Each structure stands twice: as C-alpha cells, then as structure tokens.
Amino acid sequence: MQWKFVLDRPEGVDESVTGKFFVMHPSGEQLGKITELAEQGKVRAVVDSVFKLDEFEKAFERLGSGRTRGKVVLRLDDEE
Incomplete structure (x- = not known):
C-alpha cells in the first residue's frame, strides 16, 4: 500500500475522523487467503x-x- 496524501476534514466532522487516499497493490497470495476465508464462511x-x-x-x-x-x-x- 502506498500513501498518497491525507484528505481535508469537512467542516463539522469530529476530529477523531481522518481520511486518507491511498493506492493498493494487489497480492495474489493475500487474495488467495481471503478467498479461502470467504469459502469457509469466516468473512463475508x-x-x-x-x-x-x-x-x-x-x-x-x-x-x-x-x-x-x-x-x-x-x-x-x-x-x-
């Protein structure tokens, strides 16, 4: 994952809320593990x-x- 920048907080939004824009790099190994978990009903x-x-x-x-x-x-x- 590569962080690009932190987004401005809209007016009226609590300071505990942050927004970040990022780019994900897919991993075949990670996607395979997620697929297994979904097939086992452990995530949905x-x-x-x-x-x-x-x-x-x-x-x-x-x-x-x-x-x-x-x-x-x-x-x-x-x-x-």
Whole structure:
C-alpha cells in the first residue's frame, strides 16, 4: 500500500475522523487467503443495497446519503 496524501476534514466532522487516499497493490497470495476465508464462511461482504445499472442515480443517492451499512452494488445483468 502506498500513501498518497491525507484528505481535508469537512467542516463539522469530529476530529477523531481522518481520511486518507491511498493506492493498493494487489497480492495474489493475500487474495488467495481471503478467498479461502470467504469459502469457509469466516468473512463475508456486507451489502447495503443492490441496484440495476440503469438505476445508477438512485445508487449514488443512496451512497451519498451517509446512511449505508455496507456496499452499494450496481448489478450489470438482469438476474435478481
């Protein structure tokens, strides 16, 4: 991981909150371990909501609401 810079804290945000922008370098070994943990049910992704691709504006509204608990997903296929 390579740190780029510390982000400015928006007005009204508590001083205990910090934001950092960084770039990750993928590791095949680490991704393999994460895959094993997911397959064993020891870790899982938390999904807040799923939207069809043509509903991207609703997805971004949800993301911008600050009320999400988990990932907001855009579905690229028509499966439910």
